[in-house]
Amino acid sequence: MAEEVKEEGQAQPKKGKKLILLILIAFLVIGIGAGAFLFLSSKKGEDEKGKKKAKKAEQVVMVDMEPIVVNLFDPSGKRYLQVRLSLEVGDKKAEEEVKKQEAKLKDAIIAILSGKTVEEVIVPEAKEKIKKEILAKCKEIFGEDVVTNVYITQYIVE
Numbered sequence: 001m002a003e004e005v006k007e008e009g010q011a012q013p014k015k016g017k018k019l020i021l022l023i024l025i026a027f028l029v030i031g032i033g034a035g036a037f038l039f040l041s042s043k044k045g046e047d048e049k050g051k052k053k054a055k056k057a058e059q060v061v062m063v064d065m066e067p068i069v070v071n072l073f074d075p076s077g078k079r080y081l082q083v084r085l086s087l088e089v090g091d092k093k094a095e096e097e098v099k100k101q102e103a104k105l106k107d108a109i110i111a112i113l114s115g116k117t118v119e120e121v122i123v124p125e126a127k128e129k130i131k132k133e134i135l136a137k138c139k140e141i142f143g144e145d146v147v148t149n150v151y152i153t154q155y156i157v158e
């Protein structure tokens with residue numbers, strides 16, 4: 001009888017250890033499954049974001065302008081600046097809007113550039129400053145969402 005009690009006492013801790021071990025394994029399996037699900041779903045989200053960016057990039061339209069030549073603000077009057085621009089617009093509708101009002105835009109660009117001195121256009125940061133001024137003027141003329149960026153594709157100072 002004493003042996004039976006001893007065996008039951010030993011059986012109890014073995015069952016308890018097995019139960020704890022099974023619970024730990026269950027939590028481990030659930031944890032690994034949840035981690036895998038989160039990892040794979042985050043990759044899917046990144047892929048969707050990449051696709052949206054690619055689709056948006058496909059919709060971007062570039063409007064190339066003819067070169068604009070202006071006399072710089074110089075007492076001798078013999079210095080000039082030639083600039084060729086490309087405007088980044090959101091879609092074909094925006095491209096048509098820019099082309100309709102191209103004369104108004106060129107007038108504004110000429111006003112900006114002809115007010116510059118030779119010293120203002122030959123410094124390294126001149127191009128960035130000019131791009132920002134032209135972009136601000138484009139946003140004023142067309143609205144905020146039509147022209148999204150301005151690129152200088154040719155820049156000659158004589």
